[in-house]
Amino acid sequence: MTETRPAAALPAPQGSIGTEAHAFPGAHTLLTLRVHFEAAIGDPAQYAKSLWWRLLRKRLRARRAVAPILGSSAHAYELWLARSQYAAALAPKSEGEHGPVKKIVAIVDTFDGILGLNDSLRSLSDEGVEAIVLCREAAALGVGSCTEAESLAAAAEAIDWQEQPWLLPMSAGDVLAVGAAQHYRAAAAGDVARVVYADDDLLKPGGRRVSPHFKPDWNSELYSHFDYLSGSCIVQATRKELLAVARDSDWRRCLISNVIRESTPLHVHRVLHHRRTRSLPRVPVRPLEAESNRPPVTVIVPTRNRVDLLRTCLSGLVATDYRDLSVIVVDNGSDDPATLAYLRDLDRRRFEVMPHDGPFNFAAINNRAAKKTQDPLLCLLNNDIEVIEPTWLATMVQQAMRSDVGAVGAQLLYPDGRTQHAGVVLGVGGGTGHAHRLSKPSEEGYFWRHQLPQYVSAVTGACLVVQRDRFLAIGGFDDENFTVAFNDVDLCMRLNQHGWQSLYEPRAQLVHHESVSRGWDRDPVGARRFAGELAALKRKWVTDNYVDPYHHPNLSRFSERFVVAL
Numbered sequence: 422m423t424e425t426r427p428a429a430a431l432p433a434p435q436g437s438i439g440t441e442a443h444a445f446p447g448a449h450t451l452l453t454l455r456v457h458f459e460a461a462i463g464d465p466a467q468y469a470k471s472l473w474w475r476l477l478r479k480r481l482r483a484r485r486a487v488a489p490i491l492g493s494s495a496h497a498y499e500l501w502l503a504r505s506q507y508a509a510a511l512a513p514k515s516e517g518e519h520g521p522v523k524k525i526v527a528i529v530d531t532f533d534g535i536l537g538l539n540d541s542l543r544s545l546s547d548e549g550v551e552a553i554v555l556c557r558e559a560a561a562l563g564v565g566s567c568t569e570a571e572s573l574a575a576a577a578e579a580i581d582w583q584e585q586p587w588l589l590p591m592s593a594g595d596v597l598a599v600g601a602a603q604h605y606r607a608a609a610a611g612d613v614a615r616v617v618y619a620d621d622d623l624l625k626p627g628g629r630r631v632s633p634h635f636k637p638d639w640n641s642e643l644y645s646h647f648d649y650l651s652g653s654c655i656v657q658a659t660r661k662e663l664l665a666v667a668r669d670s671d672w673r674r675c676l677i678s679n680v681i682r683e684s685t686p687l688h689v690h691r692v693l694h695h696r697r698t699r700s701l702p703r704v705p706v707r708p709l710e711a712e713s714n715r716p717p718v719t720v721i722v723p724t725r726n727r728v729d730l731l732r733t734c735l736s737g738l739v740a741t742d743y744r745d746l747s748v749i750v751v752d753n754g755s756d757d758p759a760t761l762a763y764l765r766d767l768d769r770r771r772f773e774v775m776p777h778d779g780p781f782n783f784a785a786i787n788n789r790a791a792k793k794t795q796d797p798l799l800c801l802l803n804n805d806i807e808v809i810e811p812t813w814l815a816t817m818v819q820q821a822m823r824s825d826v827g828a829v830g831a832q833l834l835y836p837d838g839r840t841q842h843a844g845v846v847l848g849v850g851g852g853t854g855h856a857h858r859l860s861k862p863s864e865e866g867y868f869w870r871h872q873l874p875q876y877v878s879a880v881t882g883a884c885l886v887v888q889r890d891r892f893l894a895i896g897g898f899d900d901e902n903f904t905v906a907f908n909d910v911d912l913c914m915r916l917n918q919h920g921w922q923s924l925y926e927p928r929a930q931l932v933h934h935e936s937v938s939r940g941w942d943r944d945p946v947g948a949r950r951f952a953g954e955l956a957a958l959k960r961k962w963v964t965d966n967y968v969d970p971y972h973h974p975n976l977s978r979f980s981e982r983f984v985v986a987l
Contacts, residue, residue, distance in 0.1 A: 452500040456987065460490040484979040485850050492977050492984020498622070498633050501975070501985045523606045524551070525655060526580055527589040530673075531556045532569045537594025537697060544596035548603075550589065553579055573667040577660050587617075587655040588663070590673040594697035595652060596624070601693035605655050608689050616677055616686040618654035619693035620975075630695060633985065634868060635973035638688045641681075642924060643875035647702035647868065648674050653694040656680055674700075690974055702869045705928060715818060717745040718886075719794040723777075723786045724804040725753040728760040730934060735772065737808025737931075743815055748772045749790045753781055783882070784898030784908040791892055798822075799892055803883040806833075807932040816929040817886040820874075827921030828887045828913045830880020831929035832871070834862070841933050843870070844877035844925035845910055846981070848967040852955050853910050854981040855881070862930075867983035877925045878917070878969050882909030883933055891921055902957040905950065914962055 461468040471487035474480075491497060527545050529552055531538060538554070545552045555572040567575075580586060587609055601619070608617045622633040636649050644650065651673045658680055666675040720738060724731050731750070738748055750772055755761055764774050775793070777786050787801055798818055813831060821829045833842035843857040857871035866872075895915045898908040913923040959965050968974055977986040 449500070449503055452496060452503055456491055456494040456496050456500050459494040459496065460487065463493070464490045481850055481979075488977045488979035488987070489982045489984055491987050492980055492982070497985045497987060498631060500987060501633075502630065504987075523609045524584045524586040525589050525602055525605060526550070526586045527552045527591055528573075528576055529554045529591055529593055530569070531593040532572075533592060535593050537596075540596050541591065541593055547599070548597050548601055550597070550602050554593075569672075570668040573672060574664060577663045577667070580660070580663075582660045585657070587657050588676075589655050590676065591652055591694075592697065594624075596695045598691075598693045598695060604689055604691055604693060608687055609655065609657070611687075614687035615657040615680045615684040616650065616654055617689060618650045618686055619689040619691055620973075621653040621694035621696050621699070622692055623699070624695045624697060633692060633975075634699070635690075635975045635983075635985075636688065637875075637973065638970040639686045640876050640971060643870075643873055646705060646873045646875075648677075648700045649868075650674075650677050650686065651700060652696060654686070702873055704869055704872045705874065715743065715745060715815060716798055716822070717747070717796040718743065718798040718800055718814065718818060719790075719796040719889075720746065720748045720800040720802050720814075721751065721787055721790040721794075722748060722802050722804050723751045723753055723783060724755065724760075725781065726755045726757040726760045727804065728757065728763045730805045731760070732763065733807050734802065734804050735767075737806070738802075739771065740811055741808060741814050742811035743818075746814070747794070747796065749775055749794065751775050751777050751786045751790050753777050753786060754779070780904075782900055782904040784900035784904055787882075788897040788900055791889060791897060794889070797889055799887055799889050801882050801885045801887075803933065805934040806884055807934065809932055810930060813929040813931055814886070817926055820924055820926050821886045821888060825920065825922055826924050827891055827916030827919070828880050828885050828909075828923045829929075830877070830923070830925050831884045831931055832862070832925075832927040833881065833883060833931055833933040833935075835859075836932055836934060838862070840871055841935055842881045842883065843927065844875070844923075844971075845879035845881060845913070846972050847878045847910070847914075847962065847964050847969045848972070848978055849981060850979055851965045852958060853879070853907065853964065856925075856981060857983065858981040860982065862927075870983065872927050874924065874926050874928070875971070876922045877971050878923060879910040879913035880923050880925055882912070883935070884929075884931055885909060887916070891916060891919070895919060902961075903954050906954045907958045910958065911961065 467486055467490050471483045474483035474486055527550050529538065529541055531554060535556070542552055553576045555569060555576060557566045587605070604619070605617055618636070620633065620635050622630045625631055634649065637643065654677065656677055658676055662676065662679060666672040666679065669675045722731070722734060735748070735750070738746070748771060750764065750767070752764060752774055755764065767774060775790060777789065791799055798821060800814060800817070817829045817831060820826055830842065830844065832840065835841045838861065840857050840860045840862060842855045846854050846856050856877070857866055860866045860871055862872065895912070897912070899911050900908070903911050917923060975986055977984050
């Protein structure tokens with residue numbers, strides 16, 4: 422049966438359900454001390470390193486050292502909430518809504534249980550949102566019970582579709598945050614989307630708020646593996662569209678998925694939902710199902726000396742399960758006798774050795790080799806990459822052949838098994854950072870994001886697959902401004918601008934012995950070059966103030982791990 426409960430617009434209470442208001446500086450101080458204490462106890466070496474950098478007035482390095490451990494504290498979100506509430510209390514009050522008021526109708530599903538239903542209805546009433554409850558009992562109709570499909574069909578009949586309402590599907594026990602309806606109505610007033618979604622957190626028994634999900638802006642690739650919209654969004658649907666999904670066991674996801682085919686969802690960067698449970702990501706099995714007709718690929722491997730690394734890399738290419746594969750080894754002035762002998766003895770049926778003299782210029786090396794080949798796909802590969810499974814290239818190629826995809830990056834691991842690269846985030850530390858760096862592939866991390874295929878702003882050039890025509894269409898790498906660093910980021914951003922979005926593919930997994938072959942640029946010459954390329958990146962892509970759409974303003978800009986910004 423469908424129970425209709427129109428909710429009157431009542432004054433909003435101070436503070437959200439289950440949240441203590443810390444609207445005074447003393448509480449901030451106590452919580453801040455607690456978070457710092459937990460960070461220092463949890464990782465003393467890292468905390469000490471941050472203090473050392475701060476003493477040396479290296480504030481950026483100090484922040485990058487301490488941000489991940491502060492944000493990982495058990496009370497980090499509580500401190501973030503306290504600061505947010507204190508800032509909101511000092512902020513000027515809104516003058517109210519402008520334009521026509523959008524009607525929102527909540528469809529509260531009790532078929533998974535009714536625990537917390539009264540809390541849900543109370544929060545809807547406080548927000549002036551009409552509530553329709555889906556339930557099994559149908560005494561008013563003279564029958565004992567009804568199915569969820571029958572209850573949803575009855576709900577469709579109870580809604581006044583003339584008002585073009587927005588639907589708010591939710592589960593019993595979930596509650597709206599204070600001001601949620603106002604934020605949703607303001608976002609919906611633009612008439613640019615039919616789905617508007619928000620961030621959420623979880624309500625523990627007793628009302629404590631934990632586990633905030635600060636979500637990315639719309640990411641269709643991520644959504645195909647992780648439903649981060651259902652239960653925390655409003656949908657502008659028709660009666661026909663609602664009835665079309667009534668018999669589906671996951672009608673909420675089906676309704677949203679059908680609507681977003683015609684309209685890109687809009688993201689409200691606020692926690693508007695406090696939930697009892699969430700949908701879990703579906704970490705994909707590996708590998709992708711291989712396609713029969715794989716296009717030819719040329720792998721470009723720049724190298725200089727370090728035959729130990731190069732031998733491991735090329736042996737992995739020989740073991741790679743890809744039939745039509747050619748390799749160009751670009752030798753940038755090797756002078757080690759063992760390396761020269763190894764290059765001389767390479768099987769010329771498999772490997773072409775192309776000399777490239779002069780200073781190391783990663784961008785120019787790859788540009789030259791890319792123009793030499795005629796194969797439709799390029800794989801840029803560092804000489805310090807170790808292949809650990811044979812299907813990595815086929816997986817990346819299958820993604821790179823899509824019409825909407827530009828550069829495809831793999832999941833790269835350090836030799837100790839921790840994550841080195843899971844996509845690139847712009848704006849971290851004013852430049853860029855590798856997402857989820859140092860996390861273990863087996864741990865949950867930030868909602869399993871390091872294990873889910875998804876669009877990203879950029880991927881590393883240490884292992885990158887791209888269609889040759891697209892690479893050349895944008896002029897390849899910028900070999901003047903980004904000779905060594907950030908050329909991959911700049912390339913990806915230009916591909917993105919042409920509608921070829923960068924994609925991270927964790928089912929392609931390799932080991933990266935990062936920077937072993939060329940050092941860490943601690944020498945004065947390398948440091949000056951790096952500083953110049955970082956300055957060029959900031960000028961071109963404004964990374965000092967850039968908010969990566971696949972990151973979040975409330976996640977720390979000083980941490981490659983996705984943690985609350987403190």
